[in-house]
Amino acid sequence: xxxxxxxxxxxxxxxxxxxxxxxxxxxxxxxxxxxxxxxxxxxxxxxxxxxxxxxxxxxxxxxxxxxxxxxxxxxxxxxxxxxxxxxxxxxxxxxxxxxxxxxxxxxxxxxxxxxxxxxxxxxxxxxxxxxxxxxxxxxxxxxxxxxxxxxxxxxxxxxxxxxxxxxxxxxxxxxxxxxxxxxxxxxxxxxxxxxxxxxxxxxxxxxxxxxxxxxxxxxxxxxxxxxxxxxxxxxxxxxxxxxxxxxxxxxxxxxxxxxxxxxxxxxxxxxxxxxxxxxxxxxxxxxxxxxxxxxxxxxxxxxxxxxxxxxxxxxxxxxxxxxxxxxxxxxxxxxxxxxxxxxxxxxxxxx
Numbered sequence: 405x406x407x408x409x410x411x412x413x414x415x416x417x418x419x420x421x422x423x424x425x426x427x428x429x430x431x432x433x434x435x436x437x438x439x440x441x442x443x444x445x446x447x448x449x450x451x452x453x454x455x456x457x458x459x460x461x462x463x464x465x466x467x468x469x470x471x472x473x474x475x476x477x478x479x480x481x482x483x484x485x486x487x488x489x490x491x492x493x494x495x496x497x498x499x500x501x502x503x504x505x506x507x508x509x510x511x512x513x514x515x516x517x518x519x520x521x522x523x524x525x526x527x528x529x530x531x532x533x534x535x536x537x538x539x540x541x542x543x544x545x546x547x548x549x550x551x552x553x554x555x556x557x558x559x560x561x562x563x564x565x566x567x568x569x570x571x572x573x574x575x576x577x578x579x580x581x582x583x584x585x586x587x588x589x590x591x592x593x594x595x596x597x598x599x600x601x602x603x604x605x606x607x608x609x610x611x612x613x614x615x616x617x618x619x620x621x622x623x624x625x626x627x628x629x630x631x632x633x634x635x636x637x638x639x640x641x642x643x644x645x646x647x648x649x650x651x652x653x654x655x656x657x658x659x660x661x662x663x664x665x666x667x668x669x670x671x672x673x674x675x676x677x678x679x680x681x682x683x684x685x686x687x688x689x690x691x692x693x694x695x696x697x698x699x700x701x702x703x704x705x706x707x708x709x710x711x712x713x714x715x716x717x718x719x720x721x722x723x724x725x726x727x728x729x730x731x732x733x734x735x736x737x738x739x740x741x742x743x744x745x746x747x748x749x750x751x752x753x754x755x
Contacts, residue, residue: 418698419742423735424546424574424677425702429633430595430736436636437597440629447626448617457628464631468602471638472581472589477605479618480631484573485509487588487603490622491569492538494611495586500537500566503528503552504720507571510540525671526550526721530557535564543582544574547717547731548668549677551575554582567610573601574674578642585610591630595736596637600630648734649675651743655732658747662754667718667729676734679718682754687730693753694730699746702731 429437440460445453447461465478481487492499492513501518502510505526520541521529526548528541539561544551554570561568570584577594581587587604591597605611608619616623652675656666659680667679682690687703694701703715718726732746 417695417700419745420700421732421734421738421742421746422700422702423738424593424731424733426592426598427595427735428737429592429597430637430640432640433591433596433633433637437629437633440632443628447628461626461628461631464628464635467635468631468638471635472576472604474581474587474604477608477619479603479605479621480626481601481603481622482599482627483592483601484571484588484590487590487601488540488569488571489513490603491586491588491611492540494614494621495538495567495569496610496612497537497567499540499569500534501530502540503542505545505547505717506540506542507546507573510542510571514540522720524722526668526717527671528552528557530560535561535566538567538569540569540571542571542574544572544579544674544677545717546574546677547715548671548679548721549574549673549675549733550668551579551672551674552582553672554584558583574677577638578645578674578676591634591637594637595640596634597630600627600634602634644736645675648738651734651738651740652676652678654740654743655680655747658743659750662747662751664750664754667723668721678732679729680732680750681723681725681729682750683725683728685753686727690730690753694746694749697749699749701746702733703729 443457443460445457447454447457468478488509499514499517501520502514504519505522518534520533523529526545541552541554541557543554558568567585569586570582572581572587573590573593576589585606590601611621613620617626655678660666665681667681691703714726718729
């Protein structure tokens with residue numbers, strides 16, 4: 405048992421509904437983290453202590469693969485953003501297309517690649533698009549929770565001689581991974597620590613190595629504690645998603661009954677994420693009111709929620725009121741009473 409050094413209790417919201425931004429560290433992940441801290445040697449060192457650290461790192465890699473059902477390779481990174489950058493900039497083929505609703509971590513590296521449009525439900529339309537190269541499409545959208553039919557898209561990309569990169573930051577550790585050649589994941593989205601993630605690679609030949617650690621695909625001392633904690637978080641499973649689905653349905657029905665709108669209500673969505681429009685109330689005004697009531701939610705992704713700009717994701721979907729939508733996201737710890745209190749606050753702000 406490790407004592408808390410600082411007490412941040414007073415700074416925590418009474419109700420935390422922003423789990424898509426980051427979710428609390430699981431006890432098993434915390435234990436894995438401290439086990440890794442005890443193995444303080446550099447995994448790349450050739451001496452006995454280094455070899456022990458290396459063995460633990462490779463064990464964590466095998467555990468991650470087993471927990472995800474992944475038969476390819478795993479490159480540990482600092483998170484999904486680095487994994488996506490590595491995939492796009494080191495891929496053996498150039499990026500030719502990305503969806504219009506991708507996370508900024510993809511768009512910043514996409515250059516002049518074709519933006520694949522989406523329909524009103526946020527589902528990617530790939531017909532007629534260039535697919536003979538690297539195609540990047542998010543598995544689960546971080547703002548709406550919409551699940552893309554990536555298995556079908558993968559078949560089309562492969563038939564065209566291309567490769568598929570899937571951003572699975574929101575879906576890994578919750579639902580089965582899609583068929584893809586490259587997959588990015590981030591530990592802090594499923595109960596692991598901040599600062600560690602991975603790029604899953606179908607075959608090493610898909611990437612150009614540049615030297616350094618991780619089989620020459622990433623420089624820097626490996627984050628052994630983070631890798632061990634991430635493996636432990638993945639092994640915790642996703643049995644809690646059934647309860648999350650019940651709570652999200654409660655949210656959907658409650659917001660709808662109070663005159664609100666559920667974004668992409670008819671689309672397949674991850675049970676943990678919901679986008680909700682409050683008519684005639686800006687998202688920024690809502691966030692201020694909810695925060696004052698001790699409720700943590702967000703507008704758009706955590707990387708852009710501080711901006712006053714309307715969500716590019718909602719604009720790409722053709723949503724007529726993108727500046728009035730907030731995101732509510734559920735975690736393992738979310739209780740029914742918290743959803744009820746959120747809905748009561750929503751009705752008060754709406755009045």
